Amino acid sequence: MTDDAHPEADRVEGAPHPRDTAEVFGQEAAEAAFLSAFASGRMHHGWLLTGARGVGKATLAWRIARFLLTNEQPGDQGGLFGAPPPPESLDVAPDHPVARRLAALSEPRFFLLRRAWDDDRKRLKTQITVDEVRRLKSFFQLSAADGGQRVAIVDAADEMNVSAANALLKLLEEPPAGVTFLLVSHQPARLLPTIRSRCRELRLAPLGPADMEAALSQAGTEAVDPAALAALSGGSVGEAIRLVNLDGLQLYARLVDLAASLPRLDRQKMLALAEAAAARGAEERFDLLLTLFDLFLARLARAGVQGAPSPEAAAGEAETLARLSPDAFAARAWADLAQTLGARARQGKAVNLDPAALVIDMVLKMDETAARITAPA
Structure with missing residues (x-):
């Protein structure tokens, strides 16, 4: 059972836990x-679910766990009338006893491996x-004595220390009978190559x-501009929820509006943005603003090579990107600045360092780069 007094390592703040999320979107x-492998009767014992953070890996892992614990492998079925047709989806009724026990973390054939609470x-x-x-x-x-299918979710496998990774590898190399491992990984390159190969x-x-x-609707979050959220979040539901909770679309719009004044910097707008980052209790918003700076610079760099992205993530963004990054020379300058400001x-x-001072410094560096790019030849 989960302890409500302790936070859960595998939960995105402001969103339901993946075990309480019925459907995963965009991952058909x-x-x-997975269904094809299951229907073949020769399903692999270890599955590595990869992709950017927040795209539904954990939700899919829980869907697979519910499915496996309520469906027998085709090779195990038989009887007088033979095996039924293979399932066409991973759906399991929410009132199914297994689904209820998984939601309560009381299913005896399931184990969740995640970061523990340090008392x-x-x-x-x-x-x-x-x-x-x-x-x-x-x-x-x-x-083992209970028989039947058993499932273990590891969320996230990237968070294992070396000793834990080696111990899990031994289980993957000699898997217990009837066990399926579901490893959620945001950065699979960080895993042991031998784990990936298993x-x-x-x-x-x-x-x-x-x-x-x-996906946001299922999570109880209203998407005012889903196209902009998809663009700024990199297609990550978890990041989109953070953007919504911290007014990230409005913050990005202010950054684009400020950039539109470059290289004739609107200092009032710069100071207002810096003050918002330095406000009391605004630590999370400051972290988000730094992310948005990096994202805007990346979009500037890409615009010089590929043209302004579509759709816009803020009103007037396409015009500003086209003006400040008209060619490959400009793209290189913005890419170099992105590295410099990221390190800063x-x-x-x-x-x-004072957040306001850091934001002002970053904007001034952007203004210098814009002046160099737009200066007459």
Whole structure:
């Protein structure tokens, strides 16, 4: 059972937990690939669900877990009338006993491996430790007598320390009978190559505007501009929820509006943006603003090579990008500035530099670059 007094390491703030999310949007190809493997009767014991953070990997893992614990493998079926036709979807009725037990984290054939709560420091651990993997191994030993399918979700596999990763590798190399491992990974390159080689990959794609709107609606979040949210979030529902909760679309619109004045910098708008970043209790918004700076510079760099992106993420964005990044020379200048400002931002946060001063410094550097690009030849 989950302890309501402790935060859950695998929950996005402001959104339902993936186990409480019925449907995953925009990932039909991944679902179809899994169903095809299941129907073949020769399904792999290890699955690596990859893709950007927030595109539905954990939601799909829970859908697969519910499905596996309520459906027998085709190779295991028989009887007088033979096997029924293979399932066409991963859907499981929400009132199914297994679905109810999974929602309550009380299903005896399921194990969730994630960062644990540190009672001594009163916070979530920063890594999945080997002790948690040992608990997983003990679970397999205790549940073996029950028979039937068993499922373990690892969320996120990237968060395992070296000892935990090696312990999990041993389980993947010699998997217990009837067990399916579902590893959620935001950065699979960080995993041991031997772990990756023991799993079949399901790569999830970024969500487009229509799927983004549907996913946000399911999460109870209103998408005022799903196209802009899809563009700024990189197709990540989790990031889109953060944008909505922190007024990210309005913040990005202010940044675009400020950039429209370059290289004749509107200092009043610059100071207003800096003050918003430095407001009391605005730490999360400041972090988001730094992300939006980096994103805007990346869109500037791409515009010089590919043209302004469509659709716009803010009113007037396309015109501003086209003017400030008209060619490959400009694109290179903005790409170089993005690297420089990214390093400045990381250093500034590390030494607790005043947020307002950091924002002003970044805007002034942008103004200098815009002046150099737009200067007459």
